[in-house]
Amino acid sequence: MGFNGTIWRLRRGAELVGEIAVDGADFPWLHGRFLPGPAFDPAVRQLFDRELALLERLEEDESDESAEAWERAYDEVNRTLALAGPEGAAVAEFLLHIRGDRAWFRWSDTPFSEEGL
Numbered sequence: 001m002g003f004n005g006t007i008w009r010l011r012r013g014a015e016l017v018g019e020i021a022v023d024g025a026d027f028p029w030l031h032g033r034f035l036p037g038p039a040f041d042p043a044v045r046q047l048f049d050r051e052l053a054l055l056e057r058l059e060e061d062e063s064d065e066s067a068e069a070w071e072r073a074y075d076e077v078n079r080t081l082a083l084a085g086p087e088g089a090a091v092a093e094f095l096l097h098i099r100g101d102r103a104w105f106r107w108s109d110t111p112f113s114e115e116g117l
Contacts, residue, residue, distance in 0.1 A: 003030050006086040008105075010096070015039035017081060020103045034103040047077050048098040055097070083107060 003022045008030075010017040016037035024031040054070040074095070083094040083105065093112045096105035 008032075008086065009084045009088075010037075011082050011084065011090075012039050012044065012080060017044055018098075018103075020105070028106045029104050030106070031102070031104045034098050034101050044081070047073070047080065048096075051077060052097055052099060 008020040020032040022032040091107040094107040
């Protein structure tokens with residue numbers, strides 16, 4: 001299945017946080033334009049800003065402390081939000097980054113830990 005042109009939805013409960021209009025793929029990552037929804041409030045934006053800042057720090061400093069800080073930040077994203085594919089069903093797990101109007105993500109129908117990632 002080609003993913004270009006598909007729309008993925010990010011939700012917090014029943015609220016629409018935003019949509020990602022996929023316009024590129026670099027397996028296993030999909031890339032697209034992020035269209036904020038009504039629930040993309042400052043708290044949600046901060047989750048992604050913090051996650052990216054910690055990821056960038058981790059790329060410079062691969063210490064256990066940096067890795068644990070990023071993991072805690074990303075766990076909060078996963079506890080707070082759900083990503084649904086083009087058919088509307090939520091995926092089991094995802095890794096999503098948002099910067100401005102761009103988003104890139106990977107997803108799985110099974111938890112990443114079961115896949116050995």
